[in-house]
Amino acid sequence: MTGLLDPLVLAGRTAPSRVLFGPHETNLGRRRALSERHVAYYARRAAGGCGIVVTETASVHPSDWPYERAPLAADCGPGWAAVVAACRPHGALVLAGLGHTGGQGSSAYTQAALWAPSPVPDVATREVPAEMGQPEVDALVDGFRAAATTAVTAGVDGVEVDAGARSLLRQFASGLTNTRTDAYGTDRLLLLRRVLAAIRAELGAGRVLALRLSCDEEAPWAGITPSAAVAVAAELAPLVDLLVVVRGSGLATSSYRPDGHTPPGFNTGLTRAVRAAAGGTPVALQGSVVDVPDAQRALDDGVADAVEMTRAQIADADLVTKARSGLPVRPCTLCNQACQVRDVRNPLVSCVADPGSGHETEDPDPRNGLRGHGGHSGLGWGVVVAGGGPAGLEAARVLAAAGVEVSLVERSDRLGGALHLVAALPGRARFTDLAAWLAGECARLGVRVRFGADGARDADVVATGGRPRPLAGACVVSAADVLAGAELSPGPVVVHDPAGGPVGVGVAELLAASGRPVTVVTPDEVVGVRLAGDLAPANTRLLRAGVRREPGRVLRSVDGGGAVLADRWTGAEVRVPCAVLVDAGPGLPGDVPPGALPAGDVVAPRTVLEAVLEGRRAAHAVLAGRRRGQAGDGRA
Incomplete structure (x- = not known):
């Protein structure tokens, strides 16, 4: 029986465990290069027993600059070499992440039109990209080839090609975003096969070529569906050494890394089907797998050959080492509060459970300089x-x-x-x-x-x-009281959420599930404005639960029968039914x-x-x- 902690051989190279640390945005870069913070971040996971480290996906062409500190492959050679040097003593394989976000990128930094297979507006930004001609397509393939050459020179064990939720290669493979009538439209996998062939020629047979492939765009009416993905995987698997099965697209970017509202291991069934079609090519399960027993169960059940546990290792870099020794692993809460950093604030990657994550170069080891560490000091202090x-x-x-x-x-x-x-x-x-x-x-x-x-x-x-903040009125209770199980008077509830975080939305969901009429009031233009990746899913959940949303409103007053709300801009007032007002604002x-x-x-x-x-x-x-x-x- 295959164990999660057993070695995995890929292209003749041996990973010390079957646990992957996948590519993700970190904002640790300096300009568009990997920094010493990247090196310490990856080395810490390698020291903790991780089998395969995939570095943050680097853009293979200057036309792609999806976020301010996004790495550029042409600038990553020294950084990749430093990551390899730091991880190799621990045995972890290092793969350089390579990709291009195409129409899902940003023109804010390049100040040029986005590249895409077809001029289909992005569902999030509404920006219409430029359709790539043959010169741009060739430049993209050459970009992947050059990036692979740079990675090989840096000494990496291989590369991972991104054809996942935010990738240009997925956009070419999908009928949702590729409406071309030329060869790249009639054969939507043509570009991806060209890229893989170009990279394989640079890597040779002795380095790992991995592919991160979106096998479900979460759009059942078109595009890449699970059933279609099985055939795609069967065609592409012989071209690679490792296939990482993911979900998501421009329509559902949160499906790639959802929070705790989605059950862990949600991608198990899809991965099992893809592995059955992969013809023996090793397949990795990705999808909120954060507990060692769940990861081992996936291997036992034949779902996958390896398991990506990225957030779990952000929460505990020693996950594999602790699993080997039987020590408790610091849990990932699946909250995405600090590890999902693609937002306007440009925060550094971190973790609510371990704030030292992403800060390895500056978070001090508390044991340094003290005698007797590992137990009581014996100094009477x-x-x-x-x-x-x-x-x-x-x-x-x-x-x-x-x-x-x-x-x-x-x-x-x-x-x-x-x-x-x-x-x-x-x-x-x-x-x-x-x-x-x-x-x-x-x-x-x-x-x-x-x-x-x-x-x-x-x-x-x-x-x-x-x-707690003083609450005025007999019908007003705090969100903390609701979460602690306080009994509420019957009737409609108004949740006042001036914070825009998870508490107001969560309390509204909780009360709506009990059958109460619920209204959420916020001065922001959208409910849950600080929810980042959960923003759209949260509003969808509220809508489906029948929660009335009142964005852009200020709470004026409340009595036993209703609450008076004022429009944030015009001051126009409206009265909504309210038997109980739940205050989701911060305390003192x-x-x-x-x-x-x-x-x-x-x-x-x-x-x-x-x-x-x-x-x-x-x-x-x-x-x-x-x-x-x-x-x-x-x-x-």
Whole structure:
């Protein structure tokens, strides 16, 4: 029986495990090149036992500049070489990701028309691309060939060609976006075969040629459907050494990497069908596989030969090493809150569970400079952490991992704090796994926990949470109260969401599922404006649930019978039925005793990411102070 942790041989090269770290946007680049942050990011996963690392997809031609820090293959040679040098000591294979986003790209940086097979407007941007002529097609093939040459010179183990959700090659393969009448229209796989042949000629037989292939565009009426993809895979599989099965298109980019509203392993059935048609070419399962048992089950059931676990390894770079040793793996929450970075803010890739992800060059190892790490320091030095939510648990965990004796004081009767409230939202259940992991790690590292007490007055780190906002009116309740199970008066509900995050939308979904009439009110032009990749799916879910949406509205007043809303621009008022108003706005900061280090909601209303990050930073600050103290008394 094939094991997830067993080696995988591709083109004569051996990966130490069957776990892939797939290509994804990171914003770690410097200009259009891979940076030292990329190198540290990939090396960390290789050190953790990853079998195959695929670098961030690099544009093979200057006409493609899909986001500001998108790599350009012509500029990636030194970066690829550095990634190879950093990963090779750990045995991981390194594949250079190559692609072109075509009509799904951006003209903001090139200031030129987008390339595409046909002048079909992009469904998201509405931009009409230019139809590629034969010179552009030839330039694209030459771009892939040149990129492969650069990658080989850099010493990579192979390349992965992107024909996935956001790729020009998928656009040529699909009738949705390719309406040509020439040879590239009558044979929509012609360009893809030309690209693969050009790259194979550069790689030779001793390097890996992988293909990331969209096998379902999520448009049942046309384009690449699962049934059509089986025939496509059968034709292309003999040309490659590894086939990665993905979903998605311009119509459904979120299908490529959905959040927790979509069950993990959603791509299993499609991958099984493609593997059966692949004629023995190894196939990789991709699709929200974030737990080791689920990945192993896919191999046991003959679904795939390898499993892509990208988000799982963003959450825990040591996933494979921990699986080998039997240690608990830090869970991925499938929230896309910090790892999906393709938005206007240009954030660096990171993770709510591990804020050190993407910051490997600057996130300090708390054990450096302390004696006795790996257990209690034995120096008689103790630290008190007040608050057992995500910030307090992370602070206690980091301190205990550095060998400090930690006491954690929690005023309730369980650890996890707001993580349990977040987990009550639809699609966010895995936040309870994060709470359990943090609590479990604190227990494993010897943190002493005392329940039913505040402890903030004597604490070194205070993470006791914020205060609720005063709510005016007997019919007004907070979103936190709803998530905690508070009983509401019967009748229609208005959810007031001034934040635009997951809480307002999630509470509306939750209440609509119980059969209540629900209206969501937001001053933003669209409900859930901060949901990034879940924005369109969230509004679709609300529509299907019968939730009334009132964007661009300001809440004026509420009484027992209705709520008065004003148009944000004109001031025109409308009254909607309301028996209960749910306030989904942020709370208020808490109280911090003098001299204590604050973290989480006690500082200001925080996301889970910010709370965990601040807990870690508070721990680092305590450790830095201790190191200075050791140096001052001559014992460091």
